[in-house]
Amino acid sequence: MILNIAWKNIWRSKLRSSVVIFAIAIGLLAGVFSSALMIGMLMQRVDTAISNEVSSLQLHNADFMENNEVTKTISNSNALISEISKDPDVRAVSKRITVESMVNSGHGPLGVMIKGVVPENEKRVSKIYKYIADSSGSFFNSKGRNPIVIGSKLAEKLKVHLRSKIQIDIVTKQGLPTSAIFRVAGIFKTDNSMFDEMTAFVKFDDLQELIEFDEDESHEIAILTKNIMLTDSLQQRIMNKYTNYIINDGAILRTENLSLKPYILSFLKSIKSSKSYNYKSFVGLLDKNIKEDDEDSKQEILKSCETGLNAMSWKKLTPDLELTTQYMDLMLFIYVGIILLALGFGIVNTMLMVVLERTKELGMLMAIGMNRSRVYSMVMLETVLLSLVGGIVGLLLSYIAVTYFGNKGINLGDFGEGLNSIGYSSLVFPALDFASYVKVVIMVIFTGIFAALYPAWKAISLNPSEAIRTE
Amino acid sequence: MDKVIEIKELYKVYTETAIPVKAINGINLEFKSGEFTAIVGPSGCGKTTLLNLIGGLDKPSEGIILIDGVDITDFSMSKLTDLRLWNIGFVFQAYNLIPVLTAKENVEFIMQLQKKPKKEREERALELLNAVGLADRIDVRPGKLSGGQQQRVAVARALASKPKFILADEPTANLDSKSTATLLQIMQELNEKENITFIFSTHDKRVVDKAKRVITLDDGVVVSDELGELKV
Known part of the structure; x- marks a missing residue:
C-alpha cells in the first residue's frame, strides 16, 4: 500500500521528478564512466605489465633478489620448467638470463x-x-x-x-x-x-x-597463469615445494639489521638451528609466535631466512600497480560518492518542497489514522524510489557507454605521450565489473535514505489539525 | 441510546498569541449513538476546535473527553492515531482525498491501514460507493470528479472503517446547492437506516435544517443545545 502510494506520488509532478531523475542519471553516468575509465586504464596497465614486462610469476634464486648478482642462478632450470609446466594453472613457462x-x-x-x-x-x-x-x-x-x-x-x-x-x-x-x-x-x-x-x-x-x-x-623463470586470479595460489604451491627457510647464523645476522622488536629477535634466536622449513610450516611457526600487529616483521623475516627458490607474483614485482589496483574500489566509491553527495542535497530540496506542497494531504492522512511510522516510510520510500529510478537510468546509460567505449576504446590523443612515459596506454578501454554496478546501486539507495531523513522528519513533525487547515 | 461522546468542563486556550485565546471555554456536552447533530455559530466561535478535540487531533488545555467511556485526553499521539483509525470517521471541507488513488482506492485506503483482507476491503468499498451513488465512478481519480462527487467519496471513506461516529467540518461549504442536497440526503439515509452518528460543524442553513440536534457555540461556550425538527 505505502509502496504503491509512494510510487504514484513520484509521478504527480512529472516534470519535477524527471528533472531529479535526469540529474541523478547524468551525475551517475559521469561518476561511473570516469571510474570505469580510470579502472580500465589501470587494468590495461596491469595486463600490459603481466604480458609484456613481468608475467604472472617469476622464480629466482632466493639470493639473486638481494642485488641481482650474476652468479646467483637457478641451476636446474630445465627440470624445473618441465615440472612447473605440468601444473594445471600454468599456461606457459620460459627461462631467462x-x-x-x-x-x-x-x-x-x-x-x-x-x-x-x-x-x-x-x-x-x-x-x-x-x-x-x-x-x-x-x-x-x-x-x-x-x-x-x-x-x-x-x-x-x-x-x-x-x-x-x-x-x-x-x-x-x-x-x-x-x-x-x-x-x-x-x-x-x-x-x-x-x-x-x-x-x-x-x-x-x-x-x-x-x-x-x-x-x-638461468636467472629467472617466468610463468604465465591461465588466469590472473590463479597467481597467488600457484605462488603458494611453488613456494611450498621449492622455497626453504633456515634460521641459521647468517639469517640471524640479517634479521638483526631489521630493527625487529626484542621479543621477535629472542624468539628467532631461540629456534636457531640448521633445520629447514618449507613455506607453509615456516609461516605457521611465525604466525604462532609473532603478533598480528607485526605483519611487516614477518615479511622481512621470511625474506631474510629464504633459501632455494624465490617466487614473486606480479604484485610484488610491480608494487605500484598492486597499490593502485587495491584502490580501484575506493576510486569508484570516491567518484560516485562525491557526485551522490551533491545530488543528495538536490533530492533533499525536492523532497522538502514535496512535503511543503502536501502539508494538507499529510495532515489528512494522519487525521484519518495513518500513524507516523507509515508517513515516515511513505516519504522515505518515495525518496528512495525516486533516487533508484534515477540510479537505474544512470547505470543503464553508464553500462551502454562503458560497453561501447570498452569495445571501441577512447584515444586520449595529446595526453598519450605523457601517459606512455608512466606506462599507461593512450588508447583506453573503460571497464567496470558487475559487482561495481551493484555497489553503485547500493550507494544510490543509501543516498535516497539519507536524503529522505530530514524531509520525512519534517513530515511527521506536522500537527495534523494545523496541517489540514493549510491552504 | 448509548453515550458515545461525553465532554466535561472542556477548555482549549491558545497561548501562542500575545494575548491567550480561549477557543473553548468550559463546555459540557454528550453525544449519543445515532445522532445527526449540527454545531453552528459565527466564525471563530470554536466549532472546528471542538471537532478537533473530539477527534483527538488536538489536546485540550483542561477537561475530559470520554469516547465510549474512555478518557482520551491523556492518550499519546500514537494512541490517538489508533483511536481515529478505528473509531472516528472524518469528512473535511476541502474533501482531502488522495489525488493519486481512484475513488475505490481512496475508500479502501483506510481499511488497508486497518489491515483488512483484500476481499473484504473491495466489497465494502464497492458497497459504500454504491451507497453514495458513485458505483459508476469507482476507477476515477479525484481530479476527474466534481466537488460534490469528491465529497461523497470522502463520506464513503469516512464510513469505510466502520467508525463509532463521523466528524464533518463544514462538509458542504464548497458545494453547490444540488450537490449539497444530494450529500445531505445520503448522510441522512445512512443515519436513518444504519444508525451512523454524524456531528457537523456548519454555517450552512440547509445542513442545520436537516439536523436532529443543533448546538450553537459563541466565544467557545455553548449558548444553545436544541433538538430540531427533522425535515425529510
Whole structure:
C-alpha cells in the first residue's frame, strides 16, 4: 500500500521528478564512466605489465633478489620448467638470463637490462613480439649472428636502426668484463616508454655463451597463469615445494639489521638451528609466535631466512600497480560518492518542497489514522524510489557507454605521450565489473535514505489539525 | 441510546498569541449513538476546535473527553492515531482525498491501514460507493470528479472503517446547492437506516435544517443545545 502510494506520488509532478531523475542519471553516468575509465586504464596497465614486462610469476634464486648478482642462478632450470609446466594453472613457462649491461652504438653508453630469452617460449609468456611493427623487424625470426631486439626509445637514444650494430658490455659469471657486438633484429614500441628505453632482448644461447653459464643455468623463470586470479595460489604451491627457510647464523645476522622488536629477535634466536622449513610450516611457526600487529616483521623475516627458490607474483614485482589496483574500489566509491553527495542535497530540496506542497494531504492522512511510522516510510520510500529510478537510468546509460567505449576504446590523443612515459596506454578501454554496478546501486539507495531523513522528519513533525487547515 | 461522546468542563486556550485565546471555554456536552447533530455559530466561535478535540487531533488545555467511556485526553499521539483509525470517521471541507488513488482506492485506503483482507476491503468499498451513488465512478481519480462527487467519496471513506461516529467540518461549504442536497440526503439515509452518528460543524442553513440536534457555540461556550425538527 505505502509502496504503491509512494510510487504514484513520484509521478504527480512529472516534470519535477524527471528533472531529479535526469540529474541523478547524468551525475551517475559521469561518476561511473570516469571510474570505469580510470579502472580500465589501470587494468590495461596491469595486463600490459603481466604480458609484456613481468608475467604472472617469476622464480629466482632466493639470493639473486638481494642485488641481482650474476652468479646467483637457478641451476636446474630445465627440470624445473618441465615440472612447473605440468601444473594445471600454468599456461606457459620460459627461462631467462637477466643482466645489467652497458650498450653502446657510438652515441654514448646507456644502462640497459638485457634479457636472454628462448624466443619460442618467450612468445608464449610475453606479448612483446606483438609490439614490433612489420617495418621494424621481428622477434628473432630472421637468421644471423647475435640478434638483439630493443625498444624504440632505446633505439632513438642510441640513434640506431634495424640491422645497426651495437656493443654490449657485461660481466661474466667469473666476474670478468666481456663484450660482444649484436645486430638490431627488431624494434618494439609498447605503451611504456620507460620499459622501451631500459630493456633489450637477446637469444638465450647467445647470452649464455657470453656470460659463460652452464646449459641448465638461468636467472629467472617466468610463468604465465591461465588466469590472473590463479597467481597467488600457484605462488603458494611453488613456494611450498621449492622455497626453504633456515634460521641459521647468517639469517640471524640479517634479521638483526631489521630493527625487529626484542621479543621477535629472542624468539628467532631461540629456534636457531640448521633445520629447514618449507613455506607453509615456516609461516605457521611465525604466525604462532609473532603478533598480528607485526605483519611487516614477518615479511622481512621470511625474506631474510629464504633459501632455494624465490617466487614473486606480479604484485610484488610491480608494487605500484598492486597499490593502485587495491584502490580501484575506493576510486569508484570516491567518484560516485562525491557526485551522490551533491545530488543528495538536490533530492533533499525536492523532497522538502514535496512535503511543503502536501502539508494538507499529510495532515489528512494522519487525521484519518495513518500513524507516523507509515508517513515516515511513505516519504522515505518515495525518496528512495525516486533516487533508484534515477540510479537505474544512470547505470543503464553508464553500462551502454562503458560497453561501447570498452569495445571501441577512447584515444586520449595529446595526453598519450605523457601517459606512455608512466606506462599507461593512450588508447583506453573503460571497464567496470558487475559487482561495481551493484555497489553503485547500493550507494544510490543509501543516498535516497539519507536524503529522505530530514524531509520525512519534517513530515511527521506536522500537527495534523494545523496541517489540514493549510491552504 | 448509548453515550458515545461525553465532554466535561472542556477548555482549549491558545497561548501562542500575545494575548491567550480561549477557543473553548468550559463546555459540557454528550453525544449519543445515532445522532445527526449540527454545531453552528459565527466564525471563530470554536466549532472546528471542538471537532478537533473530539477527534483527538488536538489536546485540550483542561477537561475530559470520554469516547465510549474512555478518557482520551491523556492518550499519546500514537494512541490517538489508533483511536481515529478505528473509531472516528472524518469528512473535511476541502474533501482531502488522495489525488493519486481512484475513488475505490481512496475508500479502501483506510481499511488497508486497518489491515483488512483484500476481499473484504473491495466489497465494502464497492458497497459504500454504491451507497453514495458513485458505483459508476469507482476507477476515477479525484481530479476527474466534481466537488460534490469528491465529497461523497470522502463520506464513503469516512464510513469505510466502520467508525463509532463521523466528524464533518463544514462538509458542504464548497458545494453547490444540488450537490449539497444530494450529500445531505445520503448522510441522512445512512443515519436513518444504519444508525451512523454524524456531528457537523456548519454555517450552512440547509445542513442545520436537516439536523436532529443543533448546538450553537459563541466565544467557545455553548449558548444553545436544541433538538430540531427533522425535515425529510
